[in-house]
Amino acid sequence: MLATIKRHPKLKWALIIITSLIALFFLFFGSIYFGMWGKIPTTKELTELKQNKATQVLASNGDLIGKFYIFDRQPIGFEQLPSYLIEALIATEDVRFYEHDGIDNRSLLRVFFKSILLQDDSAGGGSTITLQLAKNIYGRRDFGMFGIVINKMQEAVIAKRLENIYSKDEIIQLYFNTVPFSDNTYGIESASLKFFNKHTSDLSLEESAVLVGMLKASHYYNPRIFPERSRLRRDVVLMQMAKYDYLTMDEAENAKMQPLILDYKSYSNNKGLAPYFREQIRQDVSKILDTLKNKDGQKYNIYRDGLIVHTTLNYAMQQLAEEAMTEHMSELQQQHEISYGDYAPWKRNKNILNEAIKKSQRYQSLQKEGLSETEILTKLEQKHPTELFEYDGMKTQNVSTIDSISHYLKFLNSGFLAVSPDNGAVQAWVGGIDFRFFKYDHVAQSKRQVGSTFKPFVYTAALESGMDPCSYFSVREVTYEDGWTPSNSSSEGDDPNMNYNLKTALSRSMNTIAVKVLMETGIGNVINQARKMGIESDLPQVPSIALGTASLNLKELTSAYTSFVNKGHYSKPYYITRIEDGNGNLLAEFKPEISETKAFSEDTRKIMLNMMQATVNEGTASRLRYKYGLQNDIAGKTGTTQDNKDGWFVGITPELVSVTWVGADDHRIGFRNTGIGQGANSALPVFAKLMQKMNASSEFNNITRARFAPLSPELAELMECPPQERDNFFERLFSGKEKRKDPENEKDKKKKKGFFKRLFGGGKDN
Template sequence: MILKNLQLTPVKKWVLGISLTFIALFGFFFLSIYWGWWGKLPDTEELRNLNQNEATEVFSSEGKLLGKYYIFDRQPVLYEDLPQHLIDALIATEDVRFYEHSGIDNRSLLRVFFKTILMGDESSGGGSTITLQLAKNLFGRKDYGHLSIVVNKVREAIIAQRLEDIYSKEEIIKLYFNTVPFSDNTYGIESAAMKFFNSGTKDLTLDEAATLVGTLKASHYYNPRLFPERSLERRNVVLSQMNKYGYLPSEEYVKNRVKPLELDYQYFSNNDGVAPYFRSQLKKELSKILDTLENEKGEPYNLYRDGLQIHTTIDYQMQQLAEEAMKEHMTSLQQQFEKAYGKNAPWKREDILNEVLQNSKQYKNLAAAGWSREKIMDSLHRKTEMELFDWGQKKLLSASIADSLQHYMKFLNMGMINLDPSTGAVKSWVGGINHKYFKYDHVSQSRRQIGSIFKPVVYTAAVEAGIDPCTYYSVREVTYEGGWTPSNSGSEEEDPYTKYPMATALAQSVNTIAVKVLFDVGLGNVLTQAKKMMFPDDLPAYPSIALGTAEMSAAELAGSFSSYVNRGKAAKPYYLTKILDKYGNEIATFEPQVAAQPAFSNTTRQVMIEMMKGTVNSGTASRLRYKYNLPNDIAGKTGTTQNNRDGWFVGITPKLISVTWAGTDDARIGFPSTYLGQGANSALPAFAILLQKMNARPEFSDITQAKFAAPSSTVQMMLNCEPEKRDNFLERLFTKGDKPKKAKKEKKGLFGKIKGLFKKNN
C-alpha cells in the first residue's frame, strides 16, 4: 500500500521492496543474535564481574620476578601504570576516534559492510574499535560456517555497546591492555613488557611501547623475537600514526624511528629462565599447600588461573651467579671426563648400551605392542633429525634413539644449594645442568652416598663425649670383625707408624682414623649426634657409616651443617615466605624451622669450625686457597664415594652454607680416577667460582666479608698440638700385627659382606 501511494516506477518499487525486505531480514537476523539464538550473550552482571585467568607469579627475596605458572601468560595492570605514550600509540594505530564513539565506529562499520562483506575486499580493514576488540578478546569467536564473520561481528557489537554502558573509556583501555594477546602466548601488556623488555608497563619507553602496540596487528607475524626486521618496520608505522594524529611531535618521531630494536627477552617457561629446577620443586610444594587453602567462594586456589603472588627466599643475583658458576665448571669438567676415558668410555660399551635401551620407555612401549626384540632394536637405531644438548651449543644432527640415549649417558650432572644458616632460607638452588634435557633434581630428589662428608659428625660426637681433640691415632690399617679392613685413599702408601690428632685426621680425611674414632666414641653416640643435627632417621646403624654409607640429598646436608654456625642449632631448608592472592591479600605465611635445642656445646662447635678450617687451609680443600685465591673465612669438608661415583663439597662461611654434589646419574659410570672424581676436583670448584663472583659484587659484602668469631682460649688450648707424631720403639713393638677389633652390638660376619667396600674415600 505504501509503495503504491509513493507513485514509484516499477523498477524503483522493486529496488525499494528488495531493500526493505533485506532490512527486515537483517533486523530479524540481528534480533536472533541479540536474543541468544546463536549462543548466549554475556549479560550486564557477567560483564561487571569479568573473571580472566591470571598467571601466578614467583618472586625472589628482593621482589624480582623469577617465573610464572600459567595457562595464559596474563598479569593485570592498573590504568595509572599505563604511560600516556602507550595509550596514545594504541589510539593512533587501532582506533583514532575512540573517544568519539560509543563502542562502534559507524563510518568504519559501513566500510566493512560494503567493502569487506559484500565486495570481499579484505584490504579495506576490519573496522574494529578498541571496544570491539576487547569484546573479541574477552569472549573469543565461534564457528558459524559461512555466516561466521557476520554473526561474530554482530555479537561483538552488542557486547561492545554493553561494555561502553558499564565502563568508562579509561576502564575500557585498562581492560583492553590487560586482555589483549601479544606474541609468544603472552596476554596483557604487563606480561608482554616483562617478557620482551624485562620492564614493568609503567617503565616502557616510547619505542618499546610502539613495538608492542605494533604486534597487535598480527602477533606472530610481527613477533619482535622471531622477526625483528618486520617488527621494527611495524613499530615505525605506529610512530608515524602517532605523528600523523598529533600524539607525537615531529622531532620526537624522527628521533625514535631511527632507534634500533633492542629486546631484553625473559623466558618464563618451565625449562628456561632463572632457577628452573627451583621453580619445578616449588610447583610441587605449592600444589600441596593450595589444596588446603580456600578462596572467597570456598574453593581451592588454582595455581594456573588465580593470579597468586608467591614470595620466596631466593636471592636473584646469587641464583644467577650460582648457575653461571655451575656452567663454567661443568663445561670444563665434562671435557676432562671424556678425555680421561678416551676410547674406553663405558657409555660406548655394547652391553651397557643394550641394557639402557631395554630399560628405555621406547623399548617397553614397543615390546608391549608385541614387537620382536630384533624389530625394536632396528627401530631404535633408525636415524632421524634431532636436537641434542651439548655444552657450548645445541647439536642438530642425524641420530637415532640409541644414539641419543648413548649421548646423554655420558653427561656429568650437578646439584648445588646455598642457604642462610641462621634461618635455613634457601638463597640459590641449582638442581642440574639443564632443565630441558635433565629433569631430575639433584638438590631435593637425588639421595646419594655422602662419603667423607659424614666424618665431621663422627668427630663432633667424639669431642662432645669428652675425647681430647689432641688425642693421637695411628693411620695404620686395622682389620675388624668379619674381615673388614678400611684403608685410606691416595696412590702413595702411608707410613704405618704415623699418628695424627683428630684435627689433622679430619683435614686430611684419613679413613682409618675416622673408623677408630667411631669405635672409641661408640656407634650409638654417633647416631644420636647425627639425629640432633637433623640428619635423617634412616641412617645405616653400622660402623661403616664413618666412611659415608648414608644416602642423603644436598638439601638435607645443608640443613644439618648449618648447626656449626647457628649456635649449634640445625635449620631445615625453607624457601617459601608468603602467598598473596591477586588482590594482594596474604593467604599463607611460612616461618623458619630451626631446632629448639643445640645439637652440641658451643665449645664443641668452635672446635669443629677450627678443625674444618684446617681442611680448607691445609687439607683436602686447600685448593680454595692456592688455586682460587679465596681470602674469605671458610671451613669445609670434601667427600668422595666408592668407585668415584659421587663428589661432594660442603662449604661453610659465617653467613652461608653451600653443599655441592657432582657425578653421573648412571651408577655404572663413575669418574675414571680419584684425581678427577674426588670432591675437591669435581664439586668444590663450583663453590669456589661462585664465591669469586660474589667477592666481586659489593652487594654480597655482608656475606663475603663475614668473619668467624675467634675461638675461646679454652678451644685454642684444646687444639694446641703437633700436627703429627710417629710411634716410638715400644709402640711399634706392641702394635705390630694388630688383632681384629670387634664392633659393639654388631652381628658376627657383618663386615665380611662389605669387605673392601670403602677402599677410596676422601
C-alpha cells in the same frame, strides 16, 4: 505514494525485498542478541569480568622468577600504563576512541565504501579498541559460512555493553591486560617482562611502539624471531603518533633512530631462571592449595587464579650459581670423556646401555603397542634429525633413539643448594645441568652416598663424648671383624708409624683415623649425633659409615651442616614464605623450621668449625686458596665415594652454607680416576666459582665479608698441640697389624691409654 507503487510493479517488488531484508536482518540480529548462536555475556557478567591469570613466583627481592599459567597474563592498573603506550595504541588502532561509543560508524562506512566497493586495502578494518577487547575476552567461534558476521555482531553487542559499564580509561586498562602478544603471552605486563625484562611502567617510547606494533600480527611482527620486521612496524607506530600530534616529527624521527634491543626472558617451565626450583614450588603450592578454598568455597587453581608466591630465593645469587655450575661442569665433562677415551662405559658396557634403552619412554611406549623386542629395537635404530644437548650449544644430528640414549648417558650431573644457616632460607637451588633434558632434581629427589662429608658427624660425636681434640691416632691400617680394611687415598705416602691429632686427620680426610674415632666413640653414639643434627635417612650400623656409605638427600645434609654456624641448632631448608591472591590477601604463610634442642655444645661447635677451616686452609679443600684465590672466611669438607662415583663439597661461611654434589645419574658410571672424581676437583669448583663471582659484587658483601669469631684463649690452648707425632720405639716394637673388635661389645667399649701415654700424658692411642 501507494498509487505510484501500484503503477510500478518493479518498485513494489524492490520495496518488498528491501523490507524483507531489513526484517530478516533484525530477526537475524535478534537471534544473535538473544543467544540463539551462543550466549552473549550479560551486563552483570561483564561487570564481574574474571579471566585466567598467571600465578607469579617471586624471589626474595620481589623479582619475577617464573609463572604458572594456561595463558601468560598478569593484570596491572591503569596508572601503570605510560602515556605514550596509550597514545601509541590509540594512534595506531583507534584514533577516535574517545569519540565513539564502542562502534566507530565513520570507520565502518569507510571500510564499506573503500574496502568492499573500491577494493582499497588501505582503508583499515574499522575495528575499535572496544570491539577488539570483546574479541580478546571471549574469542571467536566457528559458525561456518556465517561465522565472521555472527562473531562481529556478537562483539558489537558486547562492545556496546562494555562502553555502558566501563569508563574509557577502564576499557584501555582491560584491553592492555587481555590483548595477545607473541610467544603465548597475554597482557602488556607479561609482554613487557618477557621481551624487555622490565615492568610496563618502565617501558620507553620505542619499546612501547614495538609492543603496540606487534598487535597487528603478533607472530609476523615478533621481535624475537623477526627483529627487522618488528623495527619497521615500530617506526610505523611512531609516525602514526606524529600524524595525530602525540609526538612532534622530530621526536618520532629521533625515536626511529634508536636500535631495537631486547632483553628476552622466558618463563616457560623448561627455560629461564631456576627451573628445578620452580618445579618444586609448583608441586608444593599445588598441594597447599588443595587445603585452601576461596570465598566461593572453591579450591584455588595455580594456573588460573593469579596467585603470588613469595620465596626466599636470592635472584642474583641464583643467576651466579647457575653460571658457576655450567662453567665448571662443561670443563669437567671434557675431562671425564677424555679420561675414558674409547673405553667409555656408556658405549662399551652393553648392560648399562641396554638397561637405559629399556627404561626409556620410547621403548616402553612401543612395548605397550605390542611390538616384539626385535621390532622395538629396529624402530629405535632408525635415524632421524634430533636436537641434542651439548654445553657449546644445541646441535641437530641425524641419530637413532639408541644413539640419543647413549649420548645422554655420558653426561655428569650436579646438584647445588645454598641456604642461610640461621633460618634455612634457600638462597640458590640448582637441581641439575639443564632442566630441558635432565628433569631429575638432584636437590629434592636424589639420595647418594655422601663420602667423607659424613666425617664431621663422627668427630662431633667424639668431642661430645669427651675426646680431647689433641687425641692422637695412628694412620696405620686396621682390619675389622668383617674382614674390611679401610685405607687412605694417599696411603702410599703415609708413614704407618705416624700419629695425627683430630684436626689434622679431619682436614686431610684420613679414612683410617675416621674409622678409629668412630669405633672409639661408638657407632650408636655417632648415629645419635647425626640424628640430633637433623639426619633422618637410614644410617647403617657398620664401621664403614664413618666413610660416608650412608645415602643422604642433599637437603638434609645441608640442614645438618647449618648447626655448625647456628649455635648448634639445625635449620631445615625452606623456600616459600607466603602465598597471596591477586589482590595481595594472605592465603598461607610459612615460617622457618629450626630445631629447638642444641645438637652439641658451643665448645664442640667452635672446635669443629676451626677444624673444618683447617680443611680449607691446609687440607683437602686448600685449592680454594691456592687455585681460586679466595680469602674469605671459609670452613668446608670434601667428599668422594667408593670407586669415585660421587664427588661432594660442603662450603661453610658465617652467613651461607652450601652443598654441591657431582656424579653420573647411573650409579655404575663413576669417574675414571680419583684425580678427576675427588670432591676437591669434581664438586668444590662450583662453590669456588660462585664465591669468586659473589666477591666481585658489593651486593653480597654481607656474606663475603663475614668473619668467624676467633677461638677463645681457653679453646685455642686446648687445641695447641703438634699436628702429628711418631710412635716411640717400644710402641713400634710391640705393635703389629691391628685387629679391632666390634665396639658395640661391652668389653671393647672402654679403650685404655697405652703405658707411655698414661705415664707421660698426652692423647689416647689407637
